[in-house]
Amino acid sequence: MIELIDVTVASSRQTDEAEIEGVQWAVEPGQFWVIGGLRGKSDFLATVAGLQKPLRGRVKWFGRELAVLSEQELVSERMKVGMVFEGSGRLFRHLTVAENVALPLRYHHNYPEDDMLRMVQSVLELTELMPVAHQTPGALSVGMQQCAALARALVLKPRVLLVDKPFISLRHLRWWQDIFQKVSRGASFNQNQPVTLVITSDDIGPWLDYGTHFALLREHRWQMVGDRNAARRLHPTLHAALSEAQGGSGRI
């Protein structure tokens, strides 16, 4: 579905600098990828989502190379790849949660108002956001805003969902784990079509029971870990490295 061939990811701060080198990666339908690492995750996902050009290499979606697609082809492919940004999820602040979710539908499809409302409602019910549907993002906590951003990405019924650092507080961890399980199995909002998932996280620990494939971004390199068992074997050393890094930043 998504393929990265010998890709060098550019840094968003210094666009001519390499953030991650040597990415060889192919995502197959039904997989749940968890990508760990402390640096370069957002740039990596932005490159996968076609928002940032790679310094080198090729990015393919559904077998077609992004760089050669026309603008219209790119838009129709984009609707199959959902993206949830890190932190507050970059909702549009002047719209309510429901309007945020409805915006991509309104732009791309000319559905009758009733159908559209039904679709928005089904996604909001899935993500348990109905109680805050008519509030603006500013009234929600940052974690809730990212949940709403997930709803906005799901409403176009993507086949692949990219989520950058889901849950920033433990309070929302359970919510994300539940929602990923539902979405990867298939839920009623998209007629039970399973969605392929790619998420990034500082620590792959919380996702060991959920992800099917694991990879790491370490010291500017792409490192494939493998399946759940491989990730479990590797995790203790990773965890030690992570807490050391966090301790280091704590001291600073």
Added chain:
Amino acid sequence: MAEHIAQGNAGAAPRAPLRAPLPRAYLNFVGRNLLRLTETIQGLGAFALITMGVAVTKLGVAAPLIRPLIRAQIYRAGVRLLPMISFLGFALGMVIIGQTVSLLTRVGAQDFAGLVMVSVVVRELGPIIAALLVLARVGTATVIELGTSRALGEVEALEALGIDPVHYLVVPRVIGLALAIFSLTVYLILTALVSGYLFAFVNDVPLRPGEYFSQLASALQWQDFALLALKTVSFGAIIAVVTCYQGLAQPLRIEEVSDATTRAVVHSVIGCVLLDALFIVVYLLV
């Protein structure tokens, strides 16, 4: 430490004679600003062309979403500014027009009242005042809105959803501002002309309403209407393109939004005045 500083000073002194850095610094200053100016003009031109391209190619795309946005911009830049523009028109009529009429009458040149009115209000003051008012009230807000959106990454979020940011954010503003400035100018001119006559009337100027308006009518040519429309619509397009460009077209950090707003106001004013100058040439020719 102190030694090091002293050494540093001693070392720096012979390398920097008093006169040498001045011209170079000035040259640098002028050169940098010229380069920046060319860059801005180039960027603005490209952005205007892209906007035009998008407006034409995506004319009917997502119309149920885009049309209400255009309406909202017209409401915001046009309808909501009506009280303000009426007030300005009234003041303009009282202060300038009324004075002119009564002065002209004193020297017995009442016949020229209509002509003066048309060249001052219809051709020059009306459009530029409406444009500056819209720039101050709506243009600045536009830069801040779009600049903040850009800085918070909402523009990338639009792209990720397959929504063209130029189509969704810029095109409605260009159309809305162009139409708003045109209609506001018409209201401003009407209020100014009527209130100007009121002032003259109150001051016992011997000028009948019929005379006054027939003078106006004879001073107006058909070109005035066409050029007025063209001029005001261009003002709107300039203000919208410049403010959207400053807010949207380049990567922006949140702390740079205020600078971008200042730049947008300066560039819009310069752009409008330059266009105004161009129109003076056109008026002289026709």
